[in-house]
Amino acid sequence: MNLTLKIWRQKDSKTKGQMVDYKVTDISEHMSFLEMMDVLNEQLVNSGDEPIAFDHDCREGICGMCSMYINGEAHGPDRGVTTCQLHMRMFKDGDTITIEPWRAKAFPVIKDLVVDRMSFERIQQAGAYISVNTSGNTQDANSLPISKHAADEAMDAATCIGCGACVATCKNSSAMLFVGAKVSQYALLPQGQVEAVDRVKNMVAQMDLEGFGNCTNTGACEIECPKGISLENIARMNREFLKASLKG
Amino acid sequence: MSGFFTSSIGRKYAMALSAFFLMFFLIMHVALNAVSLFSEDAFNQASHFMGTNPLIQFLMQPILMIGVVFHFVMGFILEAKNRSARVVSYAKNNGAANSTWMSRNMIYSGLFILIFLVIHFLDFWIPEINTKYIVGDMSGLHEGSFRYYHELQLKFIPIWRVALYCIGFVFLALHLLHGFDSAFQSLGANNKYTKGLKGFGKAYAILIPLVFIIIALFHHFNH
Ligand code: HEM
Ligand code: SF4
Ligand code: FES
Numbered sequence: 412m413n414l415t416l417k418i419w420r421q422k423d424s425k426t427k428g429q430m431v432d433y434k435v436t437d438i439s440e441h442m443s444f445l446e447m448m449d450v451l452n453e454q455l456v457n458s459g460d461e462p463i464a465f466d467h468d469c470r471e472g473i474c475g476m477c478s479m480y481i482n483g484e485a486h487g488p489d490r491g492v493t494t495c496q497l498h499m500r501m502f503k504d505g506d507t508i509t510i511e512p513w514r515a516k517a518f519p520v521i522k523d524l525v526v527d528r529m530s531f532e533r534i535q536q537a538g539a540y541i542s543v544n545t546s547g548n549t550q551d552a553n554s555l556p557i558s559k560h561a562a563d564e565a566m567d568a569a570t571c572i573g574c575g576a577c578v579a580t581c582k583n584s585s586a587m588l589f590v591g592a593k594v595s596q597y598a599l600l601p602q603g604q605v606e607a608v609d610r611v612k613n614m615v616a617q618m619d620l621e622g623f624g625n626c627t628n629t630g631a632c633e634i635e636c637p638k639g640i641s642l643e644n645i646a647r648m649n650r651e652f653l654k655a656s657l658k659g
Numbered sequence: 660m661s662g663f664f665t666s667s668i669g670r671k672y673a674m675a676l677s678a679f680f681l682m683f684f685l686i687m688h689v690a691l692n693a694v695s696l697f698s699e700d701a702f703n704q705a706s707h708f709m710g711t712n713p714l715i716q717f718l719m720q721p722i723l724m725i726g727v728v729f730h731f732v733m734g735f736i737l738e739a740k741n742r743s744a745r746v747v748s749y750a751k752n753n754g755a756a757n758s759t760w761m762s763r764n765m766i767y768s769g770l771f772i773l774i775f776l777v778i779h780f781l782d783f784w785i786p787e788i789n790t791k792y793i794v795g796d797m798s799g800l801h802e803g804s805f806r807y808y809h810e811l812q813l814k815f816i817p818i819w820r821v822a823l824y825c826i827g828f829v830f831l832a833l834h835l836l837h838g839f840d841s842a843f844q845s846l847g848a849n850n851k852y853t854k855g856l857k858g859f860g861k862a863y864a865i866l867i868p869l870v871f872i873i874i875a876l877f878h879h880f881n882h
Contacts, residue, residue, distance in 0.1 A: 583741035629758040629762035630757070
């Protein structure tokens with residue numbers, strides 16, 4: 412199929428960017444969206460132009476790098492997928508596709524479609540860990556009894572890949588789905604209890620410091636999240652935060 | 660608790676608590692007004708009680724005012740913060756793909772409610788305060804009988820006011836269609852009861868404004 416692409420081009424974080432139109436032809440419907448971008452970049456390189464910078468790594472939906480806001484939706488129109496898992500059969504011959512970087516103050520554009528998501532890393536560093544003795548006599552995790560229900564819910568929360576689609580899609584650029592998932596994955600397990608109070612307080616404090624917005628429960632994040640992280644995780648984070656604040 | 664209410668989540672708790680207070684108040688308000696559909700006498704009695712009881716006048720009324728002001732001031736603060744969290748907006752954004760119109764426009768439905776509240780205050784509250792505390796007439800009487808029901812009917816004679824009130828209530832319904840569920844989620848209440856509660860929330864969000872509308876229309880056509 413033949414497509415018109417409207418893509419955000421921006422030289423670096425300091426330069427103003429703009430939307431630029433491109434044409435691609437003979438795109439197979441079996442291609443992934445990133446393969447279509449590869450075709451375009453090959454075209455650009457061959458004609459001596461600067462290729463479009465975009466993040467990608469695993470290309471199988473597990474690293475969370477491939478951030479693209481496609482036709483007004485994070486990772487495009489499909490559900491439960493990242494951009495690398497998005498197929499071109501979701502589009503029709505002759506379509507115009509708008510491609511933008513994640514937009515959030517806490518995710519500044521580095522170049523073209525690449526954004527800086529270090530704010531997520533700093534939130535994780537603030538508390539998304541447990542302290543374990545690794546001196547050689549580490550305990551087997553299975554020695555702690557954990558209910559099936561708690562293990563399942565913790566695992567669901569832990570499937571978050573930190574892609575940032577929740578922030579990108581949220582009208583408030585709120586990171587609460589991401590932070591809710593990270594807080595939940597520890598809050599649900601016995602190993603997470605020791606540092607529970609500090610964890611949620613520090614992570615929320617860092618989230619606020621980074622300039623993410625405030626959740627208004629529109630639920631857009633849950634719909635656009637490639638891993639199906641549920642709003643229940645935000646509710647759990649809110650409860651954890653209240654509990655932690657009451658404790659001092 | 661230090662820093663709780665200046666944190667993002669603490670503000671959500673505050674917002675939700677003020678919203679719960681307002682939603683509870685709405686039930687009281689609509690119940691009292693609905694009395695006017697059935698009995699002029701009972702409505703007059705109830706109005707006189709509410710209007711002259713010191714506990715209601717000097718404790719409940721100020722709390723209500725603080726609640727309303729807190730709610731919309733907090734709403735504006737959160738909206739401003741949220742807007743500043745995205746400096747460059749999307750060239751193309753398909754909000755309808757993943758969220759309801761109501762959830763994305765709380766600030767606008769809220770603003771219309773605020774405008775309505777100002778008009779509502781000018782219509783009922785200011786004249787009431789004037790009669791009772793400026794003129795000093797606490798009797799509740801007008802030419803020998805209770806004035807409340809009569810005054811209510813007079814207010815709803817002009818069709819423009821009826822229309823204005825109806826529009827205000829439609830915005831209230833839109834605000835509550837998202838707000839009711841949202842308030843529970845903000846307090847961290849998301850569990851096996853949430854699904855059932857959503858049904859109740861829809862009913863609440865539509866029924867309460869609908870009864871207000873019925874009352875306005877009733878008095879327009881029955882004076
Ligand atoms: C005075 C004008 C008002 C304004 C400007 C206003 C504005 C807002 C805003 C901006 C929000 C935040 C959006 C969100 O959290 O999703 C909100 C939430 C809410 N409002 Fe209002 N509002 C007003 C009046 C009312 C009234 C009269 C009621 C109901 C009785 C009400 C009920 C709610 C509820 C239930 C929420 C959800 C609370 C939450 O999510 O935590 N609001 N309002
Ligand atoms: S919660 Fe979902 S959308 Fe948000 S960062 Fe994690 S995987 Fe991505
Ligand atoms: S490139 Fe790894 S998730 Fe898409």
